[in-house]
Amino acid sequence: MEGRRRLTFTQVDQQAGSLAAALADLGLAAGDRIAVDLPMGVEWTLILLAAARLGAVVVPVSPSLGYHELRYLLRHAEARVLLAAGTLGGQDTREVVDELPSELPDLRHLVVVGEEDAWYEGRVLPFRGLLERGQAGGPPSRAAEESAPLGLIYTSGTTGKPKGxxxxxxxxxxxxxxxxxxxxxxxxxxxxxxxxxxxxxxxxxxxxxxxxxxxxxxxxxxxxxxxxxxxxxxxxxxxxxxxxxxxxxxxxxxxxxxxxxxxxxxxxxxxxxxxxxxxxxxxxxxxxxxxxxxxxxxxxxxxxxxxxxxxxxxxxxxxxxxxxxxxxxxxxxxxxxxxxxxxxxxxxxxxxxxxxxxxxxxxxxxxxxxxxxxxxxxxxxxxxxxxxxREETIIRGGHNIFPRGLEDLLRTHPAVDDACVIGIPNDMLGQLICACVVPVEGAIVTGDDLKEFCRDQVADHKVPDLVRFFDTFPMTGTGKVNRRELAEVVELELSTT
Incomplete structure (x- = not known):
């Protein structure tokens, strides 16, 4: 179910079969990569099931990727087909179409979802048309082995290039x-x-x-x-x-x-x-x-x-x-x-x-x-x-500090809604402990209050050296706190004071 759309398992099975047949007609075979830059929805689900029937591999793509990040991912994945909505890498899909083919020789087709009245030519196809095309033939009969790849999912790449x-x-x-x-x-x-x-x-x-x-x-x-x-x-x-x-x-x-x-x-x-x-x-x-x-x-x-x-x-x-x-x-x-x-x-x-x-x-x-x-x-x-x-461990004066324990402690304070503890470089101690805090709406609390709260319950070397308050935390696309961005904000503030 998506919005007003309701599909039974039988309907999903039929449409996934039609899509698999259409993709096979485009030349896709077992092991080929299908990049998908779409939100969770009916089309996304049909693509996953069609790929499973075909023995192809789905490569989910984050809609928040910039053009250069998108190009890297598509090139590294060696994607043969890309399914997307009206925008790609922050640009209009039709603009990107003019640039990507020359840079990505493996990419044979772009399938656009949700813009059925847009122009299409050459490698660009409408999703609805692809489904109709597949209904004319039968779905592929090949069943993929359980050891065959189905997903190629890229990590967020916080410590370097994303890994597939x-x-x-x-x-x-x-x-x-x-x-x-x-x-x-x-x-x-x-x-x-x-x-x-x-x-x-x-x-x-x-x-x-x-x-x-x-x-x-x-x-x-x-x-x-x-x-x-x-x-x-x-x-x-x-x-x-x-x-x-x-x-x-x-x-x-x-x-x-x-x-x-x-x-x-x-x-x-x-x-x-x-x-x-x-x-x-x-x-x-x-x-x-x-x-x-x-x-x-x-x-x-x-x-x-x-x-x-x-x-x-x-x-x-x-x-x-x-x-x-x-x-x-x-x-x-x-x-x-x-x-x-x-x-x-x-x-x-x-x-x-x-x-x-x-x-x-x-x-x-x-x-x-x-x-x-x-x-x-x-x-x-x-x-x-x-x-x-492991990479979040703070080393302060030779002591290993695990942020999780301090974060859990800070969240028990009645004025704290959320907490994230990060390490900030320091010449003398190696790193300082910085507690980043989102206070409860309307609560009045100071950094010294929170330091004293921690001092009553943990060893002295674990008490935060710094406390910084935020309205909200910056988040990654996967819904996690962006610790790197938090650290950059605090380091910039310290460098200007």
Whole structure:
């Protein structure tokens, strides 16, 4: 479902078959890449299913990419077809058409969605026309192997060029299947899909609903007020999101008058979630906390309704069946409850990075565990606790400071709505601890107040050196706080004072 559009599984199957036939008629074959610069919606879902039938690979593209970023991604992915709406890389699609073909020889066709009256010639085709073209022939009969790639999903590239993560049919379906089992998803469920389609979480939500036979209710762009209306009108039972999305829903003034009685569960994942936040969400939606990465399909671990209450609040649950997790430190395995880099092994783990064999090799231990880059501990009972990203660790005067613990502490202060702790370069100590805070609306609190609050509960070397207040935090396209941009803002302020 999308807006007023309603499609049954039979209709989706027929249209996906027509689209697969049309793409095959254009010359696409198994293994070819199809780039998709579209929001979550009917067309996006049809493309995913058509690619699966054809044995082709879907390359989700963020609509926020600039022209040069888009060109890099399309070239690196070796995309044969690009499906997009009216704009590409911030420019009118028809303008881009004149430039891209000469720079991207692999790109044979551009399919435009939603502009059926626009001009088309040469390599440019209307999506509706492509569907009609496919109805004349039969869908491809070839069934893709489960080990064949289905998704090529690019990471955000915060530490360099984006990396293309190759995910197979089995990776994506296995992770979604076991998340469904943890949620006890049924065909009668109605799932809200409001996450960006270019993220692994967005893909995961769609795949999970489709293989579970549930109704998929799609919101092309997340707007809290509209999402609340959808939940009430469409009687949504499952709501997934990153912590920020749930916070925005609960901040919206209409939530008190919205009927949320049909909502029973969902997943909160994508970035750390505090105990306070998960308790507030569970006041109206009994979410499960999950952990995963693009490279793991994404689900690695998830809490379950039957777990001990304390473990449901303070951990990311236990690994899904068939997945092994270990704390890995420089290739050596450490004991239970020790903190180190988390390694993951199982049928959900990626095939590798596209056209990056050296990077792929570096990402795995000698015995096949994928290095997540996350610092974690694994308890004797199998529950996983995430401490934070390795690159986010602050080293102050020789002490390792993990931002997650300080952030969770700051969020318990009654005047703090959200917190993000970052490291700021310093000649004497190496780094200073800077607490970036979004205060509760109308609250009066000072930096000294928050430092004193922390001093009462943590060691002196963990007390923030700096406190900076923000109305909102800058966010990445995947709904996470943009720590790099926050650090740049603070560093610029310090350099001018």
């Amino acid at each position: 993560v190759v995910l197979t049919h089995r990776n994506l379906v296995y992770a979604a299947e076991h998340a469904n089992l943890a949620l006890r998803l049924e065909a009668t469920d109605r799932v809200l899909a409001a996450l960006p389609a270019f993220t692994i979480f967005g893909v995961h939500v769609a795949v999970g609903a489709l293989i579970g036979g549930a109704t998929l209710v799609m919101q092309g762009a997340f707007v809290p007020r509209d999402a609340l209306q959808l939940i009430e009108r469409e009687r949504i039972t499952v709501v997934h999101g990153v912590p920020t999305m749930f916070q925005l829903l609960m901040r919206d003034g209409r939530i008190g008058s919205t009927n949320l009685s049909t909502v029973r569960t969902g997943i909160v994942a994508g970035s750390p979630v505090s105990v306070d936040l998960v308790r507030r969400i569970r006041g109206w939606c009994d979410v499960q906390i999950a952990y995963g990465l693009t490279e793991t399909g994404p689900t690695v671990s998830i809490t379950r309704a039957e777990d001990p209450p304390e473990r449901r609040e303070t951990t990311v649950g236990r690994p899904i069946p068939g997945v092994e997790v270990r704390v890995v430190d420089s290739g050596a395995l450490t004991g239970p409850d020790a903190v180190g880099e988390l390694g993951v092994k199982g049928p959900n783990v990626m095939a590798g990075y596209h056209r990056m064999p050296a990077e792929t090799q570096r990402s795995f231990t000698g015995d096949g565990f994928f290095r997540t880059g996350d610092r974690a501990s694994v308890g004797p009972d199998g529950f996983v606790a995430i401490i934070g990203r």
